[in-house]
Amino acid sequence: MIMRFVVADEFLKLPAADQREVINAAAPQLGILPAVAEKNVWVCFALNALFSIPDRRPMVFKGGTSLSKVFNLIERFSEDIDISVNFLKDYGESISKTKATNIREQIEANLQAYKKDLLFPALQEQAKQLSLTVEPGDTEWEIHINYKSVLASGVDYIKTRVKIELSGRKETEPSQEYKVRPYLAEKTIDLIFPEATIEALLAERTFWEKVTLIHAGLHSGDIQNTPERMSRHWSDVSVLMKTETGERAIQDQDLCLRVVNHKDVFWRDAKAKYDDCRNRKFRLVPAGDALAVLKADYESMLEARMFFSEKPATFDEIMADIAELEARLNTLS
Template sequence: MRNIARLSDNDRRELFRNTADKMGLNDAIVEKDFWVCFTLDYLFHRSPWKESITFKGGTSLSKAFHLISRFSEDIDLILDWRVLGYGKDEPWEKRSNTKQDAFNKEANVRAEVFLSETFCPAVKAGLSQEIGCEANVYIDEKDKQTVIFAYPHLFTNTATLQVIRLEIGALAAWTPAKTALIEPYAAKYYPKIFEQKETSILTVAPERTFWEKATILHHEANRPEHLEMPQRYSRHYYDLYRMAATPVKEAAFSRLDLLKKVVDFKMKFYPRAWAKYPEAVPGTLKLLPPEYRFAALETDYNSMQDMLYGDIPTFETVIAAVQELEKEINTL
């Protein structure tokens, strides 16, 4: 992939444009997909923390496991908390609610300092060497645990930002995980141009991500009426809809221990009383929000159509499938 990053602007432009034409996607999305894969390849194979990170989230579902047909523009990474000076099991030690809250806050501060003072400068230097010019890498001022790589883009599109957000958290579970191969869209259509067309990435297993998504939906189903649902959250409903149509559903159903681990993790490190996490178990788990949320959720879903490709389901289809999935889970 490094040889593509160093191509002339005209050659890269032609590569991404031709790939986009073949896929029926916007040029800017194909370009960003390349830089997402390129960045992952650097982080997991040549960065100082290649042994201390795990890939997770929606982008892993599309790029590593091909479970969803959604372009995911951010990279979610789990940072081994031992990098921050904690023992392997230290975060799990039993504490009072007050002490656990203090621990969680301290861990987040440690992560922010590490990302700002150590990780970001090293990644900036590393990516600069990779692309042959100074890389624009910086901390997001609105979210100190997000590192932004403003890649050298040739195309623009309002549906996606021309930056890659590396959302890095230490308070996250990195097991079970498996190695998966990812490749840019462009490498699939023009493999001979790439000296290296794919890269192996340690990725959270999809059956855990299934339960992560399910508990996000349970959280949203219990959101108080006066609090708005975050933007682009319709993606979680789409993702679960797609995953439910694959063997991952049965794999997740056979691993209810993972659901318990996900719930226990969120209750310890991301507690929120109104989320009703203790009810996120078969029999009482909720996936659908109240109907008064549907209009805003549908608007949100319609706004992300440019990020979907292939056979795109209607909002009604997604909701009906999620409703059926909720029934299935609650009879396990």
């Protein structure tokens, strides 16, 4: 059923009771929780707020949220916004490991100033029109946009804030322009929702970003130390590997090496063992404590109904896919 309104109006300016009615009516039709549908509106608001800032630097939207919102490749609600701001263009094409140390420090200082002087004030200006609050996040690279839920009850796993995570050291190509809109817009007529025109990192690159993140995390021990919301990377890769996009990425070994080489230069960590990626020794399958904490994290995602599918993959099914991918990557000629 499509909800129709006699007079076109902006959803975010409706009274809370009317917003709640729209969300509660549309969410079951979409197969998602009301809290998921509500937060998705604010994700789109945040994307529009970011990409409509005058005089901003070139940047791209990337990560799991882009896989679901832009490319429709995964049936998972992604709640955070990963943004790469292009500071690398200031330093030319080829950067050695020796030069990278100083450049990293410069980029991080520039990104902090950019966040403080441009992004934060611009987001605050847009947020105050809707009684939102904008605050620093849990790390120096995060910005949180906090919203007040109109729902009677929420879900612990789904925070009433949109986390924007910034990076200035990551590459922003290949990318392309796309438009995104909230899920609720599919089930309503004559309501105006926040929409955004954004630049998104292509999904083929995101595939390798996630594969190398998994590899490095298992070697470094980061997975066991900070497992919350990490199982989604294994879930995303298990879905991507079965798509045409995933197959293109797997066959694009030049792109794989580009991602590996960039991480090795700008995130120098001997424990990550990036050389193993170059030598067809990917490690993607967790074991022991890492396996246990990831399984618990994935169960939390299932309980929060973060997937649109009526029957999401089980954790064991995901790990079977990942084992297959690991074997394939390590035997590619």
